[in-house]
Amino acid sequence: EAGVAQSPRYKIIEKRQSVAFWCNPISGHATLYWYQQILGQGPKLLIQFQNNGVVDDSQLPKDRFSAERLKGVDSTLKIQPAKLEDSAVYLCASSPTGIYGYTFGSGTRLTVV
Amino acid sequence: GESVGLHLPTLSVQEGDNSIINCAYSNSASDYFIWYKQESGKGPQFIIDIRSNMDKRQGQRVTVLLNKTVKHLSLQIAATQPGDSAVYFCAENQVDSSYKLIFGSGTRLLVRP
Numbered sequence: 001e002a003g004v005a006q007s008p009r010y011k012i013i014e015k016r017q018s019v020a021f022w023c024n025p026i027s028g029h030a031t032l033y034w035y036q037q038i039l040g041q042g043p044k045l046l047i048q049f050q051n052n053g054v055v056d057d058s059q060l061p062k063d064r065f066s067a068e069r070l071k072g073v074d075s076t077l078k079i080q081p082a083k084l085e086d087s088a089v090y091l092c093a094s095s096p097t098g099i100y101g102y103t104f105g106s107g108t109r110l111t112v113v
Numbered sequence: 114g115e116s117v118g119l120h121l122p123t124l125s126v127q128e129g130d131n132s133i134i135n136c137a138y139s140n141s142a143s144d145y146f147i148w149y150k151q152e153s154g155k156g157p158q159f160i161i162d163i164r165s166n167m168d169k170r171q172g173q174r175v176t177v178l179l180n181k182t183v184k185h186l187s188l189q190i191a192a193t194q195p196g197d198s199a200v201y202f203c204a205e206n207q208v209d210s211s212y213k214l215i216f217g218s219g220t221r222l223l224v225r226p
Contacts, residue, residue: 004156033213040121042202042216043157055212091156099145104156113188 002026003104006092012111018080021108025073025094029101031055034067035091036079037107043091047074082112117218121200123221134189134220136203141184147214148177148188160188160201190222198224208220 005024013019018110025032030051035043046065048056052072064083069075079086089107126132138146144165149157163170163177163186170177186203197213200221204214 031212035216040219042163042218045213045215048213093156095212099206099214102147102159102214104158106154106156 001094004092004094004103006090006105006108008108009088009106010111012113013082015084015112018078019082019101019110020076021090021110023075023077023092023093023105025075025092026096026103029094029096029103030072031095031097032069032073032075033093033095033102034075035093037089039088042099046077047049079110082110084112086110117202121219121221123202124200125223125225127192127225128193128195130193132188132193132197132222134188134190134201134222136186136217136220137187138184138186138203138205138217139215140205140207141181145206146174146177146179148186148187149202149204149206149216150197150199151219157202193222193224195224195226198222 011019018089032049034046036046037043046060047067049069052069065079068076089109091104091107093102093104095102125186147162148160150160153159153217161172163179168179174180174191178187200219201217203217207215
């Protein structure tokens with residue numbers, strides 16, 4: 001079974017620029033999650049989708065972050081405009097249902113300069 | 114130990130010794146827990162899980178212990194190998210209307226040859 005695919009692997013942008021990350025979950029996984037992992041910390045949940053609907057976005061900084069999963073398959077996370085403190089690894093995870101079978105992608109490392 | 118700023122607590126062990134990594138979780142209502150291993154440049158990888166109705170579960174070379182009284186998890190790795198060097202996170206499923214994992218701050222395991 002193919003894993004969770006994320007792209008790009010690395011991105012360097014200047015502050016105030018925009019950036020987008022893409023995630024393709026494991027086929028058939030209904031639930032998709034985006035996490036932010038700052039260096040030296042555990043992953044922090046940003047948003048959770050069930051199919052194409054948002055289940056929880058309480059930790060998403062909505063003034064600059066947005067995410068969508070229009071067809072209930074792949075997803076895009078966008079930051080506009082980026083700040084220095086957004087430098088982190090952005091991880092996507094998916095699960096078939098509920099909490100079991102949670103699988104992570106390798107992440108996108110964002111550096112804002 | 115306690116993490117300070119960007120520094121993860123670190124456990125250094127001799128190859129062949131047993132390792133014990135500890136984690137304090139936050140929510141007494143959490144009903145499911147997972148230990149993850151994260152190597153540099155990769156996403157978290159599932160190691161072992163345990164439900165709240167158990168206090169011990171064993172896998173291949175790994176054992177997870179759960180003490181609900183003091184909200185404490187531990188991961189025991191037998192005969193630690195160089196390939197075990199990584200950052201280890203515990204994660205809990207906080208019971209509410211959705212299924213999502215909340216991560217702890219992590220411990221770095223260094224295996225000395």
